[in-house]
Amino acid sequence: MAFKSGFVTIIGRPNVGKSTLLNLLTGEKIAIISNKPQTTRHTIRTILTTEEYQIIFVDTPGIHKPKTKLGEFMIQEALGTFDGVDLILYMVDARDKKIGPGDSMIIGELKKAGVPTILLINKIDMVEKSLLLPLIAQYSEAYDFDEIIPISALDPKTKELVLNVVKEKLPEGEMYYPEDMLTDQQERVLAQELIREKLLHLLDDEVPHGIGVEVIRFKEKEDKNIIEIDANIYCEKESHKGIIIGKEGKMLKRVGTLARQDMERLFGSKVFLQLWVKVKEDWRNSDFMLNELGYKKE
Numbered sequence: 199m200a201f202k203s204g205f206v207t208i209i210g211r212p213n214v215g216k217s218t219l220l221n222l223l224t225g226e227k228i229a230i231i232s233n234k235p236q237t238t239r240h241t242i243r244t245i246l247t248t249e250e251y252q253i254i255f256v257d258t259p260g261i262h263k264p265k266t267k268l269g270e271f272m273i274q275e276a277l278g279t280f281d282g283v284d285l286i287l288y289m290v291d292a293r294d295k296k297i298g299p300g301d302s303m304i305i306g307e308l309k310k311a312g313v314p315t316i317l318l319i320n321k322i323d324m325v326e327k328s329l330l331l332p333l334i335a336q337y338s339e340a341y342d343f344d345e346i347i348p349i350s351a352l353d354p355k356t357k358e359l360v361l362n363v364v365k366e367k368l369p370e371g372e373m374y375y376p377e378d379m380l381t382d383q384q385e386r387v388l389a390q391e392l393i394r395e396k397l398l399h400l401l402d403d404e405v406p407h408g409i410g411v412e413v414i415r416f417k418e419k420e421d422k423n424i425i426e427i428d429a430n431i432y433c434e435k436e437s438h439k440g441i442i443i444g445k446e447g448k449m450l451k452r453v454g455t456l457a458r459q460d461m462e463r464l465f466g467s468k469v470f471l472q473l474w475v476k477v478k479e480d481w482r483n484s485d486f487m488l489n490e491l492g493y494k495k496e
């Protein structure tokens with residue numbers, strides 16, 4: 199059988215489970231995940247290579263109505279992936295009773311793009327099966343999806359189910375990337391994201407959305423098998439800084455320990471991590487800061 203290859207983008211509203219699915223499909227923890235919407239801010243490519251195919255999955259920020267320049271960047275990142283991909287995996291939440299305005303907007307974009315699309319109705323572990331049929335009926339009326347598949351991204355069996363369908367739709371083609379390449383994300387970006395993930399997990403709702411992380415030093419000391427990483431955590435208010443640092447620095451220490459453990463696993467090396475917290479009012483609307491933190495197109 200001829201080798202197949204292609205680009206597959208994963209899109210949908212915030213918090214529907216896109217990054218969870220990406221990590222399940224590739225078997226690696228590359229994308230960060232949290233229970234808070236707008237966790238993913240850049241597109242992330244991860245590459246799955248087998249003897250039969252190479253799939254480049256593109257995880258994208260949740261599509262929402264932007265309120266800041268950062269939000270606008272995120273939407274552009276997501277919509278920008280429609281162009282030139284071989285297949286779209288569009289995820290929605292099985293708990294939705296009907297198609298809301300956010301998903302109607304996304305379907306409008308799908309119609310413009312005209313790329314083959316599989317609808318994945320996710321989180322079916324959280325709903326009664328009988329509620330799925332009416333939702334499926336609504337979606338199949340709204341758009342001519344290639345397939346509609348109810349899934350749970352938390353169920354390991356979903357991996358094979360989705361990969362089989364994706365494989366079927368892939369065109370024949372060569373490898374785009376070396377077979378041992380896992381992601382196009384630089385290690386410093388992965389480090390930055392892991393720190394942000396811990397902050398999302400440990401802090402209450404209001405604070406994390408206003409957080410940006412910048413790795414200011416990433417130095418590999420190969421002779422000692424250690425990586426030294428320094429990072430700034432930017433927040434929008436003096437009161438948030440206090441929360442992030444915590445009583446006697448406890449919160450920051452926890453963030454640092456958890457992020458370091460994940461980094462050591464991912465990089466296969468010891469990590470020495472130092473964190474600083476800085477206040478930058480309204481940085482999410484500052485072109486300069488967005489540029490600094492990598493939320494700008496080159």
Ligand SMILES: Nc1nc2c(ncn2[C@@H]2O[C@H](COP(=O)(O)OP(=O)(O)OP(=O)(O)O)[C@@H](O)[C@H]2O)c(=O)[nH]1
Nearest residue numbers: 212213214215216217218232236237238260350351
């Ligand atoms: N019960 C259940 N929870 C899920 C499932 N898939 C994902 N989740 C949870 O949903 C939350 C959001 O998951 P993410 O993967 O971060 O969602 P996302 O679509 O990438 O979100 P953004 O990056 O903000 O757009 C996390 O708490 C996941 O654990 C599922 O099938 N069932």
Ligand SMILES: [Mg+2]
Nearest residue numbers: 216217237238
């Ligand atoms: Mg995500």
